[in-house]
Amino acid sequence: MPETLIRPYRTADRAALFEIGGDTALFGAPIEAYLDDRRIFLDSFYAYYTDYEPEHIWIAEVDGQVGGFITGCTDTATQERITRQKLMPVVWRRALTFQYRVGWKTLGYIYRMIRTGLLHEYPEVDLSEYPAHLHINLRANCRGLGLGKGLMQAWLDQLRELGIKGVHLGTTDQNVAACKLYEKMGFEILAARKSRMWGRLVDGPVEIRTYGRRIE
Numbered sequence: 001m002p003e004t005l006i007r008p009y010r011t012a013d014r015a016a017l018f019e020i021g022g023d024t025a026l027f028g029a030p031i032e033a034y035l036d037d038r039r040i041f042l043d044s045f046y047a048y049y050t051d052y053e054p055e056h057i058w059i060a061e062v063d064g065q066v067g068g069f070i071t072g073c074t075d076t077a078t079q080e081r082i083t084r085q086k087l088m089p090v091v092w093r094r095a096l097t098f099q100y101r102v103g104w105k106t107l108g109y110i111y112r113m114i115r116t117g118l119l120h121e122y123p124e125v126d127l128s129e130y131p132a133h134l135h136i137n138l139r140a141n142c143r144g145l146g147l148g149k150g151l152m153q154a155w156l157d158q159l160r161e162l163g164i165k166g167v168h169l170g171t172t173d174q175n176v177a178a179c180k181l182y183e184k185m186g187f188e189i190l191a192a193r194k195s196r197m198w199g200r201l202v203d204g205p206v207e208i209r210t211y212g213r214r215i216e
């Protein structure tokens with residue numbers, strides 16, 4: 001059996017976290033199926049957690065290597081504001097100065113993202129009840145070792161210590177193992193909507209789900 005450990009994040013973990021984040025973003029598989037340049041996703045999405053809320057990230061180590069992570073946020077409204085005001089201007093500047101590869105995959109993705117928003121296919125969440133959120137991802141060869149449960153428990157314990165009322169997360173019915181993990185850890189589906197966000201990458205519509213859990 002490999003040696004495993006759940007520990008707090010360190011700044012030196014950033015590159016490994018970004019690599020795993022990109023390698024697992026499409027229902028556990030690499031993001032390149034729908035984006036030409038993973039840096040667009042990492043700079044606009046994961047940079048918030050590593051650069052603004054690193055004290056709420058937990059790392060799963062397997063035989064001394066970073067095998068996965070849970071990135072946490074205690075106040076989703078603040079995360080959305082910082083992403084809009086601080087991260088997105090950087091992403092736009094890099095895009096407009098040709099620092100990213102932008103091809104048809106990326107343009108198609110942006111189009112589908114806007115369409116999904118206009119069709120109200122992203123389930124809403126009551127942030128006054130579930131202010132915190134999380135993202136959890138493990139390398140393919142580090143799954144099924146109990147690390148998902150370990151990471152989740154570390155974040156739930158931290159939220160309890162901080163006195164946070166509730167936590168939510170977004171996923172899809174394609175993330176089968178993840179949905180099982182969430183239900184096992186006491187989360188319930190708060191809202192679910194069918195969406196064609198992922199286009200032809202998946203047969204038929206995908207169900208986007210919001211799960212939530214109160215912290216007692």
Ligand SMILES: CC(C)(COP(=O)(O)OP(=O)(O)OC[C@H]1O[C@@H](n2cnc3c(N)ncnc32)[C@H](O)[C@@H]1OP(=O)(O)O)[C@@H](O)C(=O)NCCC(=O)NCCS
Nearest residue numbers: 028137138143144145146147148149171175177178180181
């Ligand atoms: C989801 C994920 C974090 C789970 O972590 P994990 O370490 O593999 O899960 P654990 O070993 O802790 O198992 C926890 C529970 O999840 C469920 N589970 C785990 N793997 C499963 C699988 N392949 N199929 C079905 N259920 C599974 C089981 O209920 C399990 O509990 P049990 O062992 O008591 O039966 C991991 O599989 C992963 O990173 N997947 C790809 C990325 C992803 O989908 N992230 C979530 C995005 S929303």
